[in-house]
Amino acid sequence: MFQNTKNIKPFEKKVWLSSPTMHGDEQKWVNDAFVKNWITTAGENINEVERIVAERIGVKYAVALSCGTAALHLATKLAGERLYGQAKPNCGTLQGHKVFCSDMTFNATVNSVTYEGGEPVFIDTERDTWNISPAALERAFGLYPDVKLVMFAHLYGVPAKIDEIRAVCTRHGALIVEDAAESLGATYKGKETGCFGDYNAISFNGNKIITGSSGGMFLTNSKEDADKVRKWSTQSREAAPWYQHVEMGYNYRMSNIIAGVIRGQMNYLDEHIAQKRAIYERYKKGFEGLPVSMNPFDAQNSLPNYWLSCLLINKDAMCLQKRTDTEATFTPEKGKTCPTEILETLAKYNAEGRPIWKPMHMQPIYSKNPFVTADDNKTDVGADIFARGLCLPSDNKMTPEQQDIIIEIVRSCFE
Numbered sequence: 001m002f003q004n005t006k007n008i009k010p011f012e013k014k015v016w017l018s019s020p021t022m023h024g025d026e027q028k029w030v031n032d033a034f035v036k037n038w039i040t041t042a043g044e045n046i047n048e049v050e051r052i053v054a055e056r057i058g059v060k061y062a063v064a065l066s067c068g069t070a071a072l073h074l075a076t077k078l079a080g081e082r083l084y085g086q087a088k089p090n091c092g093t094l095q096g097h098k099v100f101c102s103d104m105t106f107n108a109t110v111n112s113v114t115y116e117g118g119e120p121v122f123i124d125t126e127r128d129t130w131n132i133s134p135a136a137l138e139r140a141f142g143l144y145p146d147v148k149l150v151m152f153a154h155l156y157g158v159p160a161k162i163d164e165i166r167a168v169c170t171r172h173g174a175l176i177v178e179d180a181a182e183s184l185g186a187t188y189k190g191k192e193t194g195c196f197g198d199y200n201a202i203s204f205n206g207n208k209i210i211t212g213s214s215g216g217m218f219l220t221n222s223k224e225d226a227d228k229v230r231k232w233s234t235q236s237r238e239a240a241p242w243y244q245h246v247e248m249g250y251n252y253r254m255s256n257i258i259a260g261v262i263r264g265q266m267n268y269l270d271e272h273i274a275q276k277r278a279i280y281e282r283y284k285k286g287f288e289g290l291p292v293s294m295n296p297f298d299a300q301n302s303l304p305n306y307w308l309s310c311l312l313i314n315k316d317a318m319c320l321q322k323r324t325d326t327e328a329t330f331t332p333e334k335g336k337t338c339p340t341e342i343l344e345t346l347a348k349y350n351a352e353g354r355p356i357w358k359p360m361h362m363q364p365i366y367s368k369n370p371f372v373t374a375d376d377n378k379t380d381v382g383a384d385i386f387a388r389g390l391c392l393p394s395d396n397k398m399t400p401e402q403q404d405i406i407i408e409i410v411r412s413c414f415e
């Protein structure tokens, strides 16, 4: 064990936050596409990967798309059409309508509302899972009773409080778009995330637990919705001898090459989850005695996929940290630290961490949108977790020895 950071050498090979893990089977299916010359947005890999993923998640239909963002966009468009009818020319389906959205998430969760002309209303985060707060959501329906759509994500692979969220939505007659981009393979009460919304999306981008380099899927039990998404994602071509168009189209279909990568990798999902879980548990043990906690989850009802392991520093162990819109600084203090110091120290040793997703209500692009907290005092849980939290290197190829060094580096920041 190292006594302090002075004895630690930088990693020769970078330790990543979460990098792709290839097994060889991916190459086989990519080659298959080459040999058969299905180098396009159709082919056996796409059909197979749709079948495999739908079966794994427990939905009837999966539509393979170019990315999770595309899946969220078309999910949101479907919801908008169902709620408010077909969009007028040059308008989105949510034009002029508010939509309740997770606040602490990647911007893709909420941008799809904006693409469709809607106005995201950000709902604060709860402390038990770092996801959308059912209490804040209930309060938001009191403030904006006309809202009929809720979008929420499962942050870092930790399932949100799905039953509570669904109960609030049912009470107020609202539909749900579930963003399971980060939580493939995570379960809630024994069912896989990605099957709980009225419309559901997952992602296979480069740092996800299963990756095709890019890619996403729309998931549903409705044949009609699946057919519509398939049509919209291939430029909304009508059944005619020429390219005939009645409605707006998109070029959102997955490539058969990318589908080959995902097809080869899906068999390893449980292995990746087990590796990521071991990383989370090793961190938890390694940080015993430090004034920190790991990103929490509801152990009674859910099993995360442990996509990213995150750390939260206790309030009284935080040194002074200042963040502008583009820069972060801190004032070192004995016995205390902050995410900026830990991230900079990790970077010095060639290891990649990341700040927590900066909440959407704090983003310049959305700073004028409404933001609803769980209480009247406007206690901003998301801002607090953003200030005190960080994502640790969570790559499933990190060795226990490398992880011990990461733990030691983090520990040294508290000296």
Ligand SMILES: Cc1ncc(COP(=O)(O)O)c(C=O)c1O
Binding pocket: 067, 068, 069, 070, 072, 105, 106, 108, 109, 153, 179, 181, 182, 202, 203, 204, 205, 214, 215, 216
């Ligand atoms: C919560 C969340 N939603 C949506 C996306 C978008 O997925 P993609 O990058 O495949 O478009 C991501 C990740 O990238 C994400 O983390």
